[in-house]
Amino acid sequence: MLEVYKFDESVLGADSPDPLRHAFPKKHSAHAGGMSSPIVPEQKVALLDRLYSQETKKSDKRCLYIHIPFCRVRCTFCNFFQNAASRKLVDDYFEALLKEVELKANQTWTQTGLFHAVYIGGGTPTDLSAEQIEQLGKAIRRSFPLATDCEITLEGRINRFSDEMFDRALEGGFNRFSFGVQSFNTKVRRSAKRLDDREVVLERISDLSATGQAPIIVDLLYGLPYQTVEVFEQDLNDYMATGAHGLDLYQLVIGGSAPMINLVEKGKIPAPASTADKASMYELGSAFMAKHHLTQLSVNHWARDNRERSQYNSLAKTYAEVLPIGCGAGGNIAGYGMMNHRTLETYMNAIKSGDSTVAMMTKQHTLEPLFAALKSGFDHGVVRKDSLPSFNRQSSYEFLTPLFEVWQQRGLVEMDEQYLVLTLAGKFWAVSLAQAAIQVLQKTYQQHNTLETAVSI
Ligand SMILES: C[S@@+](CC[C@H](N)C(=O)[O-])C[C@H]1O[C@@H](n2cnc3c(N)ncnc32)[C@H](O)[C@@H]1O
Ligand code: SF4
Known part of the structure; x- marks a missing residue:
């Protein structure tokens, strides 16, 4: 009891x-997370070999996660930033990434079941070139057994997301696009170091949504400096006006390394909203979605129509296995958690020398x-x-x-x-x-x- x-x-x-x-x-x-126990480093390689050489349970749904650890500019609120993007660095990384894709694809575990959702996340995957995005999509479709209705998401931002990039992403097989907008408001955006002003973002998201080619999803934050309740309400109205198919509403959570902390301490920007104020914004957001008859898929995700399924986000929160690829990518297979090297240099060296890309493994709690x-x-x-x-x-x-x-x-x-x-x-x-x-x-x-x-x- x-x-x-x-x-x-x-x-x-x-x-x-x-x-x-x-x-x-x-x-x-x-x-949320449960406790897990670390695997001693000496056992890592043998364990990985065993996991990848066994067959998967065919009935289980699985996901593939590929990480692109670059951004052209670091946003003040973000805890996920890893490396500043430069063409040479991105190109070298992309080459290494394709090697890991091939390596992971050629494993028994990979080939004996289906993948139901693929997510290219970051960082900013749209900081790859149009050609690389198409190449990556094609490599995924060629190398992995995908379910016929597999959701293949490209995450990113609309900055420099040209028509050519969209067309080549579609050509590569991407069938869902998730854009971080955070707020449409120009003042909020500039203070957070976002790159485009409201009108540019509104127009681009509207144009992409209007093509009808694939579901377009928008991420909004609530609680950013200068994002008053009125601004947030306008953000929600702006989202509706774009016609985009899905919306994530994330409460701003500032981690230890986010530049915003320093800027607020120095008095350069106002403090972000308090928890109680963010709760009020969540209340407002939920009432707004209900008023507009959007379907709630999770506590922070809504769909305008049934084109948006948000398969990856919901599957990755179940016990589904996630195959991680790329610098800093994390996943889990057969009851073991794994995290790839987080620094670019260590990751690239591992690929070059044929060593394991995995930095750390854990045994998940029973x-x-x-x-x-x-x-x-x-x-x-x-x-x-x-x-x-x-x-x-x-x-x-x-x-x-x-x-x-x-x-x-x-x-x-x-x-x-x-x-x-x-x-x-x-x-x-x-x-x-x-x-x-x-x-x-x-x-x-x-x-x-x-x-x-x-x-x-
Ligand atoms: C890791 S980012 C990648 C998306 C893309 N690079 C961008 O700039 O929008 C994915 C999402 O995480 C959310 N996010 C980033 N920092 C956050 C924070 N401090 N608190 C809550 N959510 C955050 C944002 O909504 C963002 O769209
Ligand atoms: S929000 Fe996106 S672009 Fe900005 S630092 Fe984070 S991952 Fe990079």
């Missing part, structure tokens, strides 16, 4: 009349299938009882019910015997809730196993 009263407010949420704004102190990271099911459920806004693997030979949903009941009292969820449905406040705090549920399970599991070991000794 879960002794829920032993946990504090970081798990239970605060008992507040306003859970949307005050259930938890603040969001620290974009994703309960990872359950953690992943929870993360996926919270991300969708509904946790289904029958989607959760069991815990200590009992229903996980029933085990967690005392926690769910506290959350229900605190206005974060509504539950019945089958479904845990997040309220608006619960959706805003979905990552914190997933993290809290995982923490409770991990702690109980540890205690249970220590106890069993102690008994058996």
